[in-house]
Amino acid sequence: MKKRIVSYLSGSLLFFCLTSPVKAESILEKIQRTGIVRVAIREDAAPFGYLASEGDLQGYCLDFFALLEKQLVKNLERNTLSIKLFKSTANNRFSLVSNNIVDLECGSNTIRDNTPEGVSFSTAFFTTGTQFLVNKKNRDRFNLDRDLDEIRLGVIKNTTTEEFIIERYPSAIIQSFSGVTARTRGIQAVSQGKIDAMISDGILLRAEAQKQGLSASDYPLIPKTPLTCDRYGMIVKAEDPSWQNFVNSVVQSPEVTALSKAWFGNLLEYNSIASNVCSKN
Template identity: 35%
Template sequence: MTEHFNLPKNLTQMNKKLAVSLLTLLFTVNFPLLGWAETVLEKVNRTGVLTAGVRTDAVPFGYTDKNNALQGYSVDLIKLIQQRLEKQLNKPIKLDLKTVTLKNRFTQIETGQLDIVCEATSITPEREETVDFSIPYFTSGIQLLVREADAERLDPTKASETQLETIQENNITVGFLLGTTTDDEFRPIYPEAKWQVVGSRADGIRRLRSEEIDLIASDGILLLGELWEQGEDFKAFRLVPEQPLTFENYGCILPQNSAQWGTLVNQTITSQENTQLWNQWFDPKTGRFPYQRFQSKAKP
């Protein structure tokens, strides 16, 4: 004889609720994973939009002109990447340019809010732990912008060990920006100096001109860029030492695990079109920002 077991009604209802809960959990877990697995190229192909970040305080890589329009070599590089994307995907791609800051440029990439950031970001092993970088498209380095009258006194390559040892908080004040390699790598070289945070390079130059600080430590080309942007007299200042104290390779910030996207960006950087673009900006004779000429102006 076969026995029939009748489950209590409330137990059957409980099982149904449990099944619904499990399905809900599966959908909750799987859907974000599926979205996260979408590559940058797949996302751009699906949406038809490339979302990119640039800075407005990194002359000549990213800044706003008198008409409040974004300008700079990195801005034009992103537009070149957009053009190559359109060719590869064989469809129009809208470029959505957003501005980033020193504080949020990495998190914007890490959280997927931006597909790429191109400005004046140095490639470092520490930063590569959370984001990827393109190949370098520019090399600069940390230099010190000083008033011309103080150039010999504050050039670390011309000072003796005894003179360097006498640097104290009460006789030298260094302006610097938080969240930069100057803050991370260069600041420990002069631990005895008084380090003062400046809100921007423009703010630093204003303080330097009014003798509130003795020098600004930052990438040489960005210091020259700010002098150019502010219409300052180059001869009133000098970059010391003549050769940068560090070497900084700039690259575009990319999401991790985005090999195909990185390949397209790198191919753009090494392209003939980018060589022409680079010369349009930096050629010593014909460039919009002939930084080598500007650097020579900031010498005696």
């Protein structure tokens, strides 16, 4: 009789284990256990993340990570936390999160409907859109409502901007730039007269042009109202609502509003104009 009871209980436990898998550890639980927050930042997306002239990593995202750490210490009631920093690129930013290498990636990540598998986005923290950086001497050559026949346009390879420009201006001469220095080299090509315009998100064009010492008056962005609506969000793990909600709470905090003013300054004008475009879509 005892053997039958033992056999029955063992079978019941096996059945329970098969039908009730152990709940996966959330990111907040993991941070509480390990005391480590793993984050990623790009080196080619000024002012969000970039290498300064002396080679030091700088950008809005570094200061955002500091605020994130401060709020986590308070929320988790810990004395300290450690930030582990990873380098991301346009190609690996989603896989870093989906493969659990980092908990969050901060950068110029356009919130999209066709979200890559395994990841999600935070609420938007900046809004921009597609614009052309041109030499003011060539401004009159551009009528963006018509086909830009024989106009030399620079784009970053394998981006939604490249697809958009090729489809919208099929008669233009497209030059694609690739790698982490793509936007830098594209803007240099404009200043050297090798191409007529470099096309990307307005905020990224203006910030990189400033790094190169190119003034907004000599190298304006056209059109003033962006051609597209692009909202940036942090990349976070999908199906982890507690972590996503926490990140959203930091993004929407008064401290981040002050951080944006400090980092973007007069560039917030581009955010405001683009936000008006997005509100109409």
